[in-house]
Structure formats: C-alpha cells, structure tokens
Amino acid sequence: MLKPVRPTIDSVTTISADGSRPFIYPADVKGRFTTARKLSALALIVFYLSLPWIQVGGFPAVFLDIAARRFHLFGLTFAAQDMWLSFFLITGLGFALFFITALFGRIWCGWACPQTVFLDHVYRRIERWIDGNAVARRKLAAAPWTGAKIAKRTLKHALYLLVSLVITHLFLAYYVSLKSVWEMVSTAPGEHWSAFLFVAVATAILYFNFAWFREQLCIVICPYGRLQSAMIDDHSMVVGYDTRRGEPRGKGAKPGLAKSPNAAAGSVEFVKTGSSSEPEAKRGDCVDCARCVQVCPTGIDIRQGLQLECIGCTACIDACDEVMRRLKRPTGLIRYDSQAALAGARTRWLRPRVYLYSVMLAIGIGVASKAISTVKPANISVTRITGTPYVVTDETIRNQFFVRILNKRAEPTDFIVEVDSPTPLTRSGLDGPLSVPAISEEIRPLVLVVPRSHYTGPFKVSITTRDAQGRFAQTREIEFLGPDPRLLNEEDE
The missing domain is CATH 2.60.40.10 (Immunoglobulins)
Known part of the structure; x- marks a missing residue:
C-alpha cells in the first residue's frame, strides 16, 4: 500500500524531489466546520448552476450574449458601449477580496472558490462513494489492475466526464441561453461546430483538472496563494496551530492514554496505558497523531506554520478537535485565529491596511453605483x-x-x-x-x-x-x- 508523504516546510508536498506527482488521498472528517462548508457548498453549487434558469426581466439572471453584444445581469441590460463599467466590477471584486483577505485570510479559497467547491463537494464525493475511504483509495491505487479495479476506475471516470459535461453545458448557457443549448444538443455537431468544439475542449479541461490536476491548480497556477503574504499580516484570521499549547509534542498521549498500534491510517483510536516516563508538565497537548495531515486536501502539516498551500478549508480544525475531545482535552489546539493571538497577543481588527482597503472598497462601491445609475434603457x-x-x-x-x-x-x-x-x-x-x-x-x-x-x-x-x-x-x-x-x-x- 502507498505510504503517505511526510510533509516538510521546505518543499511542496505534492511535488516530489524528482518532479513526479504523489497523489493525495485526504481522509474523511466530521465537525462543525465541515458541516458548514457542506451547506455553503451546496448553496453555492445551486447558485452557480441555477442562474441560467432564473428569469429576470424576460432574460436569464446572468446572460452574457456576446453574439448580440448584450449583457443581462439581474434585470439590467448593458450594451457593448457600457463595457467600461466592467472596470468597476473587476476592481470592486479585487478590493473586496483584499478587504476580506486582510480580515479573514483565505476564506475565499476554502469556502467559495469554484475549484474547491466542485472538487471537494462533487468530484471527491464521487471518488469516496466508489473507491472508499482514504485507506481504501490508497490501497486501490497501489493494487494491480484487476477486473474490480478496472470497473471502479471506469465508473468513476465516466461520472467525472458526465459531471464535467453538465457543468460545461450550463456554463455555455451563460452565453447562449438554455434554449439555444438545447437546440445545439438536439442537432448534429456540425451545425454548431464552434459550440461543439467549445464544449469538447472545456469538458476535457474540467475533467483533467478535477480528475488529475486537482490541488496543483491552487499551488502551481493560481497566484492568490503567493499574493496572500502581501495581503495578510499577523492580525488576519487564519487556520493556525497553537505552538505554545501543543509543543513539545509526543508520540504517546499523557499518562492514561496512547494511540492504538492497531488503528488504521486515517483513523484515531486510543487505549489505556500506564504512567509515562516523561513528566506530564513537559509535554504539550499535541500527540503527533498526524490526523491534521491526513485530512488536509493539499497535504501540508499546519503545525509547520502558515504555508502557501493552505487554502483555509478548516478540515484540520475539525480533525484535531475530534482527537482532543477523545482525549478529554480542550479543543482549539488548531483553530481559526490570528497569528498574533496564537502567539499570546491580542488581535487588532482595525489597523492601517484594513482602513486602506475599506476606503478603497467604499470609493469603488460609490463610483460603481453612480456609474451604473447612468445606464439607460x-x-x-x-x-x-x-x-x-x-x-x-x-x-x-x-x-x-x-x-x-x-x-x-x-x-x-x-x-x-x-x-x-x-x-x-x-x-x-x-x-x-x-x-x-x-x-x-x-x-x-x-x-x-x-x-x-x-x-x-x-x-x-x-x-x-x-x-x-x-x-x-x-x-x-x-x-x-x-x-x-x-x-x-x-x-x-
């Protein structure tokens, strides 16, 4: 069976020293953040995919009719001459992202980014349903090609393609309307060859991304992870590990509990033990069970500090809280907090960059509102x-x-x-x-x-x-x- 890669702070976990790609099989986790993410993801998926169906003013809620150079957004119609307004839309989204990042870190990446939403809550759900939990998936990946493995792989990738096709067709509806999409689907591909080519290429890209590339998009392509260091400071809310409380960590638990040697990877079981030879006062609450690493979708060890690969998904928080509850210790060893608070200081919500981003956002909203009010019928x-x-x-x-x-x-x-x-x-x-x-x-x-x-x-x-x-x-x-x-x-x- 494939062994999980031990993450280090000096290199990206999902890229080996020889340039190869070790796959990550994040373990399942339950908890308040996981439940909240599932609910928000469901709402966002419904929102993303329902806009072409919702009629506002006789047109879909979002209908970017490029062929006719008309753009319908929630009842407002813009012509090609109104495209200058897109400047305010793009800059407004940028200022909003700066403001949110300064306060709450990469909450967009872990909770609202379409890449994360569809990968974690659609494609990986399919994978778990067919291949099983993290241990079973890792074991299946290392197993020889048998009839059962071929059947599972065929079914999984067929569903990946089907979901990618559905997403692509609904995405196309943003530009040509659902009615036109249905007409295109109902006729021969040659009659709408450009749309057919778009669907084929977009489906292939989605399939490649969600079936294989996955977290590499966040790590290698998306620049946001690298820009976050310029947008956050010690008082931004991030997912972090309380070093003061957790260190020094130990392989065993405090006297009375220890990790079971029979516990499967991806799960945590504890058994009664005798007293420890190491004084309890010298050990922190972290038992080095690596549960936070096992559930991480990008394969990092959050105990090594804030890293480029962390998307703020909070899976490690729920995983660590689960362990702490079983050990009858306070939760929050890994928590959503500022680095200042984790170091024992007080979080300052109001600070120069927050003021700056707030002013920029307010000016952008004001100017955009004034500009949009000038749009005529x-x-x-x-x-x-x-x-x-x-x-x-x-x-x-x-x-x-x-x-x-x-x-x-x-x-x-x-x-x-x-x-x-x-x-x-x-x-x-x-x-x-x-x-x-x-x-x-x-x-x-x-x-x-x-x-x-x-x-x-x-x-x-x-x-x-x-x-x-x-x-x-x-x-x-x-x-x-x-x-x-x-x-x-x-x-x-």
Whole structure:
C-alpha cells in the first residue's frame, strides 16, 4: 500500500524531489466546520448552476450574449458601449477580496472558490462513494489492475466526464441561453461546430483538472496563494496551530492514554496505558497523531506554520478537535485565529491596511453605483456620415449624420428625435416616431440644412431622443460644419 508523504516546510508536498506527482488521498472528517462548508457548498453549487434558469426581466439572471453584444445581469441590460463599467466590477471584486483577505485570510479559497467547491463537494464525493475511504483509495491505487479495479476506475471516470459535461453545458448557457443549448444538443455537431468544439475542449479541461490536476491548480497556477503574504499580516484570521499549547509534542498521549498500534491510517483510536516516563508538565497537548495531515486536501502539516498551500478549508480544525475531545482535552489546539493571538497577543481588527482597503472598497462601491445609475434603457449615438463633412449648394449648406438607436428593453419601443439649433435649419429624416424592436437597434440618416445666408460659422446642434412614453431622454451634441464664411461672402459678391 502507498505510504503517505511526510510533509516538510521546505518543499511542496505534492511535488516530489524528482518532479513526479504523489497523489493525495485526504481522509474523511466530521465537525462543525465541515458541516458548514457542506451547506455553503451546496448553496453555492445551486447558485452557480441555477442562474441560467432564473428569469429576470424576460432574460436569464446572468446572460452574457456576446453574439448580440448584450449583457443581462439581474434585470439590467448593458450594451457593448457600457463595457467600461466592467472596470468597476473587476476592481470592486479585487478590493473586496483584499478587504476580506486582510480580515479573514483565505476564506475565499476554502469556502467559495469554484475549484474547491466542485472538487471537494462533487468530484471527491464521487471518488469516496466508489473507491472508499482514504485507506481504501490508497490501497486501490497501489493494487494491480484487476477486473474490480478496472470497473471502479471506469465508473468513476465516466461520472467525472458526465459531471464535467453538465457543468460545461450550463456554463455555455451563460452565453447562449438554455434554449439555444438545447437546440445545439438536439442537432448534429456540425451545425454548431464552434459550440461543439467549445464544449469538447472545456469538458476535457474540467475533467483533467478535477480528475488529475486537482490541488496543483491552487499551488502551481493560481497566484492568490503567493499574493496572500502581501495581503495578510499577523492580525488576519487564519487556520493556525497553537505552538505554545501543543509543543513539545509526543508520540504517546499523557499518562492514561496512547494511540492504538492497531488503528488504521486515517483513523484515531486510543487505549489505556500506564504512567509515562516523561513528566506530564513537559509535554504539550499535541500527540503527533498526524490526523491534521491526513485530512488536509493539499497535504501540508499546519503545525509547520502558515504555508502557501493552505487554502483555509478548516478540515484540520475539525480533525484535531475530534482527537482532543477523545482525549478529554480542550479543543482549539488548531483553530481559526490570528497569528498574533496564537502567539499570546491580542488581535487588532482595525489597523492601517484594513482602513486602506475599506476606503478603497467604499470609493469603488460609490463610483460603481453612480456609474451604473447612468445606464439607460436605450443608447443613442450620432455620427457624421463618412466622406465630405459638408455639402455646399447655391442656396444651402448640408451636413449628414447617422443616428443609431439601441433599444435595451425587452419590448418594442417608439422613439422621437428632436433637433435644437441656435441657427435656423431644416431637417430631413426621422421626422416621425421610429419603432425599434426589443433588444435591437436601428440606424437612420439625418440630414440638416442651413441657408447660406444664415451660416456664420460652425455651431453646436443638440439632438435629443425620447421614447414615446416619456420614460427616457438622451441628448447628444454635434457640430454643424461649413466653409469659411468669408469665402461664402466672396462667392456671393
């Protein structure tokens, strides 16, 4: 049977000295944090996968319609021209992550990151159901290929592929809608070859990640683990080991209890013993049972201190608490606390970086709220028709424009275009209401004509577009161009 790798502080546990990959088989654990994580993971999985099904304002709650360049988010519709708002979304998420990390460490990684949620609560659940507990999985991995092993491997990886396919199709629905996904699935792959290729590649990536790569994504690819050292300090809440209470650790327990030599790996059993030769006062509460190591999904020993690989999943807390309860000792030898508190000092919640991140987050929320409030149910643009900027005739000067009206509503809307000018002019085009279908746009020419006798130089013209219901109005200012008035006067003379 494969033996668990003993973690060290000097190297990553899941990468051997020769570059090979030793697999980790985390043991099962029960406890308050494990239960809370299961419930939160269930809620998050339902949230991730249900958004394409929930209708808000006639569209899915999150529908990123790239083909039509329309983006629907919880009832708000954004056009391609509104993409500048994504800056506030991305920076806002960044500031929020900085703020949360400064206070609570890597709580995102262990509790909410899709990688952790799906790996620990979907794929590893399948693995435990088919292959058994950590001891059985390790034994099966080392066993020769028999019919039973081939059957288990086939079933497990078939379920991995099935789950990856389901996740990929629902992810695709974020961009094309569930209805379109169903139409694509119901037809030959060649009719939607780009979508078929996307599903095939994305499914392969998900399968590779969750079936083999697993925690390596967090350790090797994701930069967050390396950035955490710059975002947290001694007063950030992290998963930590109380060295003052636990050390010096001992192989045996305090007089009266010791680890059973018959206990299987991944489990903890204790039997009665005689008195210890080592004085009780010189030994800490840690009995070096390695239970915290056995349950860790990244294979580290949390007793060696905060490490890059720790994702804050709290499995070691529940494992250690279980041992402490059996030993009738206080829980919390491994706990969620600040490094300052673990060293005997007081945790300071309010400190410079928290103030800084709070101010940045507040400013970001304020600016984003103001920016989003400017988003209108329609978008108007006025552009000059390419070519000659103006046309001069014997009697008039003419400027020509394109008016583009984008209707973001889920219903047809009539729009009225008004022209306001300090110089008398006449218009041609868009004289009456223009009906624009739902989630569509219309482009119409608008010709403005000024008599030569009234033209004294370039001037500003305001073009206001309103909907017939009076719920929306947007004004665009353009410049009416013409030749130098002195040249016009010379020609007239």
